Amino acid sequence: MLNAVTSSAGYSVTNDIRYGAGDRGTYDLYVPDDADGQTPVVVFFYGGGWDSGSKDIYPFLGQSLASAGIIVAIPDYRIYPEVQFPAFVEDGAKAVAAVVTAAREGEMGVPAGSHPLFLMGHSAGAEIAGLLALDRHYLADAGLASMRLAGFVGLAGPYDFLPLTEERYKRVFPPNRRxxxxxxxxxxxxxxxxxxxxxxxxxxxxxxxxxxxxxKVRAAGGKAIVDIRPGVDHIEAVSAMATALPIGDRAIRPKVIAFIEELK
Structure with missing residues (x-):
C-alpha cells in the first residue's frame, strides 16, 4: 500500500545491482536527481527476523530519503534457513563495500566524491547494521578497513537480546556464536x-x-541519541518514514533526516 502511493518523481532507481552471488546478492539504488559528489549515502538493511524480508518491500523507504537529497542503497541478504549467523552480516559487509566502491568510482550516475556513509536498519536489519558499525572486522574483511562511518540510524533494533527464548532464534544463532x-x-x-x-x-x-x-556508547565517550516514541509499535518505527501515507509517528522521518544532515 505504501509503495503504491509513493512518488516516483525527483530521483532514479536502479534495481538488482550485483554485489554477491545468488538470488539475494543484489541491491537497489535510489539516487536524487540533484545528487553530486558530496551527497550522503545511506545503506539500509530491512528487518524480518533474519528469516524473511525483501528489498522489494522498501521503495517507500528509498523514496523517503532520496526525496530529502540522500542516496539510498537497499540490499537483500541471505536469510535462515539458507544461512545462520554471521553469514547475513557478512553479506551486509559485502553490500556496503560494493556501494562504497560505486560511490568512489562514480558508478552511481553522479560524480565520484566523499559521499559520507551512513548505515541504517530496522529490526533485524538494525542488528546487522549495528554490528557492521561496531564490530569492525566485518567491514575490514570486505576491504573497508579504513572506512569511517558518518553515523548509524537504528529503528526498533535488537542490540542486546540475550538470552534467547524462542526456538526459531536459537536456530538462527548457534550457541557458540551468540x-x-x-x-x-x-x-x-x-x-x-x-x-x-x-x-x-x-x-x-x-x-x-x-x-x-x-x-553503552555514551559511557564509552561516544554520541548516541535514544528516542523512545510514545505509542509507536514495531512496524510503525519504519512505516513512519513514508512520505505519501506515513503510518506512525510523523516526527520520526524529520529526526532521521536532521541527524544525517548534521553529520554529512
Missing amino acids: QASQPVNFVTAAAPPMLLIAGDADTTVDPANSRSLGD
Missing part, C-alpha cells in the same frame, strides 16, 4: 554517532535494547 551477535558487546570510543529510535508500544523488540546500546 555473544558475537550482540552489538552492545563491541562498543568502543570509536563508535560512530548514533540515532536509536524505538516505540514504547513495541511488543516485538523491547525498546530496552535501544536504551542499553545508547547507554
Whole structure:
C-alpha cells in the first residue's frame, strides 16, 4: 500500500545491482536527481527476523530519503534457513563495500566524491547494521578497513537480546556464536554517532535494547541519541518514514533526516 502511493518523481532507481552471488546478492539504488559528489549515502538493511524480508518491500523507504537529497542503497541478504549467523552480516559487509566502491568510482550516475556513509536498519536489519558499525572486522574483511562511518540510524533494533527464548532464534544463532551477535558487546570510543529510535508500544523488540546500546556508547565517550516514541509499535518505527501515507509517528522521518544532515 505504501509503495503504491509513493512518488516516483525527483530521483532514479536502479534495481538488482550485483554485489554477491545468488538470488539475494543484489541491491537497489535510489539516487536524487540533484545528487553530486558530496551527497550522503545511506545503506539500509530491512528487518524480518533474519528469516524473511525483501528489498522489494522498501521503495517507500528509498523514496523517503532520496526525496530529502540522500542516496539510498537497499540490499537483500541471505536469510535462515539458507544461512545462520554471521553469514547475513557478512553479506551486509559485502553490500556496503560494493556501494562504497560505486560511490568512489562514480558508478552511481553522479560524480565520484566523499559521499559520507551512513548505515541504517530496522529490526533485524538494525542488528546487522549495528554490528557492521561496531564490530569492525566485518567491514575490514570486505576491504573497508579504513572506512569511517558518518553515523548509524537504528529503528526498533535488537542490540542486546540475550538470552534467547524462542526456538526459531536459537536456530538462527548457534550457541557458540551468540555473544558475537550482540552489538552492545563491541562498543568502543570509536563508535560512530548514533540515532536509536524505538516505540514504547513495541511488543516485538523491547525498546530496552535501544536504551542499553545508547547507554553503552555514551559511557564509552561516544554520541548516541535514544528516542523512545510514545505509542509507536514495531512496524510503525519504519512505516513512519513514508512520505505519501506515513503510518506512525510523523516526527520520526524529520529526526532521521536532521541527524544525517548534521553529520554529512
